[in-house]
Amino acid sequence: MTFVDNFNRFVLANLGPLFSGLWVTVYVCFWAFLLALLLGAVVCFVRLRVRYLKFVAIAYVEFFRATPILVQLLWVNYVWPELFGFPRTVIGAGILALALQSSGYLAETFRAGFEGLPKGQREAAEAVGMSRWRIIWRIELPQIALVVAPMVINQLAVVVKSSTLVSVIAIADLMYAGLKIVNQWYEPIEVLTTIALAYFVLIFAISSIANYAYTHFQTKFGLVTQR
Amino acid sequence: MLSALRQMLDPSLFWEYRVVLLQGLVQNLSIFVESAILAMVAATIVAVAQLGRSRVIKWIATGYTELCRNTPEYVLLVWVYFVLPLIISKMIGSRFRLDPHVAAVIGLGVAYSGFMAETLRAGLRSIHPGQAEAATAIGDVVLQDAATDHPAASAAPNPARHRQPARLAVQIDHHRIADHGAGHHVPGLDDQRRRDAADPALYRRSGALLHRHHRGDASFPGADRALAQARLVVT
Amino acid sequence: MLDQAQPIIRVTDLHKSYADTEVLRGISLTVAPGAVVSVIGASGSGKSTFLRCLNFLERPSSGTIAIDGESISIGHGPASSARGIARLRSKLGMVFQQFNLWPHMTVLGNVTEGLTQVKRMGRKEAAEIGRHFLTKVNLLNKQDEYPAKLSGGQQQRVAIARALAMQPKVMLFDEATSSLDPELTIEVLEVMRALANDGMTMLVVTHEMGFARDASDRVIFLHNGRIEEDGSPDKVFLAPSSERCQKFISSALS
Numbered sequence: 001m002t003f004v005d006n007f008n009r010f011v012l013a014n015l016g017p018l019f020s021g022l023w024v025t026v027y028v029c030f031w032a033f034l035l036a037l038l039l040g041a042v043v044c045f046v047r048l049r050v051r052y053l054k055f056v057a058i059a060y061v062e063f064f065r066a067t068p069i070l071v072q073l074l075w076v077n078y079v080w081p082e083l084f085g086f087p088r089t090v091i092g093a094g095i096l097a098l099a100l101q102s103s104g105y106l107a108e109t110f111r112a113g114f115e116g117l118p119k120g121q122r123e124a125a126e127a128v129g130m131s132r133w134r135i136i137w138r139i140e141l142p143q144i145a146l147v148v149a150p151m152v153i154n155q156l157a158v159v160v161k162s163s164t165l166v167s168v169i170a171i172a173d174l175m176y177a178g179l180k181i182v183n184q185w186y187e188p189i190e191v192l193t194t195i196a197l198a199y200f201v202l203i204f205a206i207s208s209i210a211n212y213a214y215t216h217f218q219t220k221f222g223l224v225t226q227r
Numbered sequence: 228m229l230s231a232l233r234q235m236l237d238p239s240l241f242w243e244y245r246v247v248l249l250q251g252l253v254q255n256l257s258i259f260v261e262s263a264i265l266a267m268v269a270a271t272i273v274a275v276a277q278l279g280r281s282r283v284i285k286w287i288a289t290g291y292t293e294l295c296r297n298t299p300e301y302v303l304l305v306w307v308y309f310v311l312p313l314i315i316s317k318m319i320g321s322r323f324r325l326d327p328h329v330a331a332v333i334g335l336g337v338a339y340s341g342f343m344a345e346t347l348r349a350g351l352r353s354i355h356p357g358q359a360e361a362a363t364a365i366g367d368v369v370l371q372d373a374a375t376d377h378p379a380a381s382a383a384p385n386p387a388r389h390r391q392p393a394r395l396a397v398q399i400d401h402h403r404i405a406d407h408g409a410g411h412h413v414p415g416l417d418d419q420r421r422r423d424a425a426d427p428a429l430y431r432r433s434g435a436l437l438h439r440h441h442r443g444d445a446s447f448p449g450a451d452r453a454l455a456q457a458r459l460v461v462t
Numbered sequence: 463m464l465d466q467a468q469p470i471i472r473v474t475d476l477h478k479s480y481a482d483t484e485v486l487r488g489i490s491l492t493v494a495p496g497a498v499v500s501v502i503g504a505s506g507s508g509k510s511t512f513l514r515c516l517n518f519l520e521r522p523s524s525g526t527i528a529i530d531g532e533s534i535s536i537g538h539g540p541a542s543s544a545r546g547i548a549r550l551r552s553k554l555g556m557v558f559q560q561f562n563l564w565p566h567m568t569v570l571g572n573v574t575e576g577l578t579q580v581k582r583m584g585r586k587e588a589a590e591i592g593r594h595f596l597t598k599v600n601l602l603n604k605q606d607e608y609p610a611k612l613s614g615g616q617q618q619r620v621a622i623a624r625a626l627a628m629q630p631k632v633m634l635f636d637e638a639t640s641s642l643d644p645e646l647t648i649e650v651l652e653v654m655r656a657l658a659n660d661g662m663t664m665l666v667v668t669h670e671m672g673f674a675r676d677a678s679d680r681v682i683f684l685h686n687g688r689i690e691e692d693g694s695p696d697k698v699f700l701a702p703s704s705e706r707c708q709k710f711i712s713s714a715l716s
Contacts, residue, residue: 120558126519127558143566161299175305207297220608221610
C-alpha cells in the first residue's frame with residue numbers, strides 16, 4: 001500500500017473527527033491561555049504589591065512551575081472534584097490545569113517586565129505632572145506590554161504543546177482523535193505524521209509571531225526584551 | 228472538604244505500594260538520564276553544525292532545531308513509538324520493534340535536543356569573535372615558528388622573524404593612538420578596553436605579541452609597555 | 463538697577479536625609495526671575511538631590527520651598543498634599559541625564575503627552591504647541607520618529623522641548639549633558655544657551671565648566687550638602703574664597 005493510498009484511506013476519510021478534534025484543541029487552548037493571563041496578572045500583582053500575601057504568590061509560582069503538566073492534569077481532574085467540588089467536566093479540568101501551569105510562568109514574566117522598567121520613565125512623567133494612575137496606564141503598562149509580548153506569545157505555544165496531553169484525561173482533542181483512528185486501523189504512519197505536521201504548523205506560526213514581535217519591537221522602540 | 232481530605236490522604240498507602248512506586252521512579256530517572264545524554268550529544272552536533280561553512284548543513288541543522296522545538300513532546304513520543312519502527316521495517320524489509328523504554332529515550336532526547344541546540348548556539352555566539360582571532364593569530368605564529376624551527380630553515384635564519392615583535396608593538400600602539408586621536412572621551416579604562424576589544428585586528432596582534440613573549444622572543448626597546456597594552460586588550 | 467520682582471525660587475534651610483545619612487544640610491537659596499544658575503560640585507555633594515527636591519521627586523526632610531510665590535509645606539509625618547506638589551511641578555520643567563523619553567510614543571507624542579494628559583488640551587491644540595517647541599530645538603523634521611531612532615543629542619533636545627511645552631516658570635537641568643559624547647553635547651548646550659538668552663530662569667546642575675563660566679549669571683558650589691561658594695562666574699572661577707572650591711575648579715578644568 002503506498003503512502004498516498006493510505007493517506008486517502010485513513011486521513012481524508014476521517015477528516016470529520018480530525019477537524020472536530022482540532023476544534024476542541026483550539027477551544028481548550030484559547031480559554032486556558034486567557035485564564036492563564038488573568039491568573040498570572042493577579043499573582044504578579046499580589047507578589048509585587050500585597051505585602052502579607054507575597055509568600056503565597058511565590059509558593060504558587062514555584063509549585064506550578066515545578067510540577068509536570070501531566071501530573072497537574074491528573075491531579076486537577078481526579079483530586080480537585082473531591083476536594084473542592086469543581087471542575088465538574090473533563091474539559092474544565094483540562095482548561096484549568098493548563099491555565100494553572102502557564103500562570104506560573106506568566107506571573108514571572110510580568111514581574112520581570114515590571115521590574116525591568118527604568119525608574120526614570122516614571123520620574124519624567126511625574127516631573128511633567130501626571131497623576132499616579134495616568135502614569136501606570138499611559139506610560140508603564142504600554143511599555144511592559146511591549147516588553148513581555150514575545151514571551152507571552154511563546155507561552156501560548158507552550159500551552160498548545162501541553163494541550164496534547166489532555167487526551168490522557170479523555171478530552172477529545174486532535175491527539176485523541178488521531179490515536180483513536182490508529183487504534184482502530186493500526187496504520188499509524190499517515191495519521192500520526194499528519195497530526196504531527198498540523199501541530200508543527202500551528203506552533204511554528206505562533207513562534208514566528210513571537211519572533212517577529214521580538215525583533216520588531218526591539219528595532220522600533222529600542223526596548224530590551226526577552227524571547 | 229476536610230473529611231474528604233482525611234479520607235483521601237492515607238499515608239499508609241505510600242508504604243504499602245512503595246516497591247511499585249520506587250520501581251516507577253527508577254524508570255523515570257533512568258529515562259531522564261539517558262535522554263538527557265542523548266539530547267546533549269545531539270544538541271552539540273547540531274550547534275556545531277550551525278557554525279560550519281556549508282550552507283546545506285546549516286539549513287539541515289536549523290530545520291532539525293525548528294522541528295524539534297515546534298513539535299509537542301507527546302506527539303513526538305507517540306510518533307517515535309508507533310511510526311518509526313514501521314518506517315524502519317519497511318526500509319530493512321523485516322519486522323522492527325522498538326522497546327518502549329528505548330522509544331521514550333529517543334523521543335525525549337530528540338525533543339529536548341532542539342532547545343539545547345538553541346541554547347548552545349546562543350552561548351557559542353556570545354563568545355567574542357576577537358578571542359577566536361587571537362587564537363588563530365597564536366596558532367599562526369606557532370605554525371610559522373614551527374616551520375622556521377625546522378633544521379633546514381635554521382641554516383638561513385630569518386631576520387624578519389626577529390623584527391616581528393617590535394613591528395607588532397608599533398601596530399598596537401598605532402591603534403590606541405588612532406582611537407585617542409579621534410577625540411573620544413577616555414573616561415575610564417573599561418571604556419578603552421571595550422573599544423580595543425571590539426577591533427579584531429588589534430586583538431589578533433596583541434595575541435600574537437603575547438605569544439612571542441611567552442616564547443621569550445619579544446625583547447626590544449619599549450617591549451614592557453607594548454606587552455602591558457597587549458595584555459589589557461586580550462584579557 | 464531695576465528692583466527685581468520677588469524671587470522666583472526661594473529655598474530656606476532645606477534638609478534631606480536618607481536613613482542615617484544627611485545629604486542636604488541646610489541649603490538656602492533665592493533665585494531671581496530670568497537668572498541662569500549653575501550648580502557645580504563633586505559627585506555626592508548633593509547637587510542632583512537638591513534639584514530633585516525642588517519638584518519633589520525626592521521628598522525633602524525639612525525646610526521651605528517657594529516657587530513663584532507659592533510655597534509648599536514640608537512635613538515630617540503626613541505627606542505634603544498631592545495638589546500642592548502638582549501645582550509645584552506645573553511651574554518646574556525638568557531635563558534628566560538619561561533623557562527619559564517614552565519609547566512607545568513618537569517624538570511629537572512625547573512632547574504633547576503632558577499637554578493632553580495634565581493640561582487636558584485637545585489633540586490639535588497640543589500638537590501645534592508641540593510643533594512650536596520642536597521647531598525651537600530644531601527637531602520638527604523628526605516629529606513622527608520614535609526615540610529609538612534618534613541620537614543622544616537629539617533625544618535630549620526632544621526632552622527639553624517636552625519640558626518647555628508645559629511652559630514652566632523655571633527649567634531644571636540635572637546633568638543634562640553628562641551621558642552625551644562631546645560632539646553631541648555641543649548641540650544641547652547651544653539649545654540651553656539660546657534658552658538662557660530668551661530669559662528663562664534655569665537651574666543647571668552640570669560638569670560643563672565652559673557653560674558654567676560663560677553662559678550662567680551665577681555659580682553655586684556645593685560640598686557635602688552645603689553651599690560653599692555662591693557668586694558670579696568670575697568670582698567663583700577666578701577668586702573663590704573656599705579652598706575646596708579652588709581645588710575642585712582646578713581639577714575640573716585640567
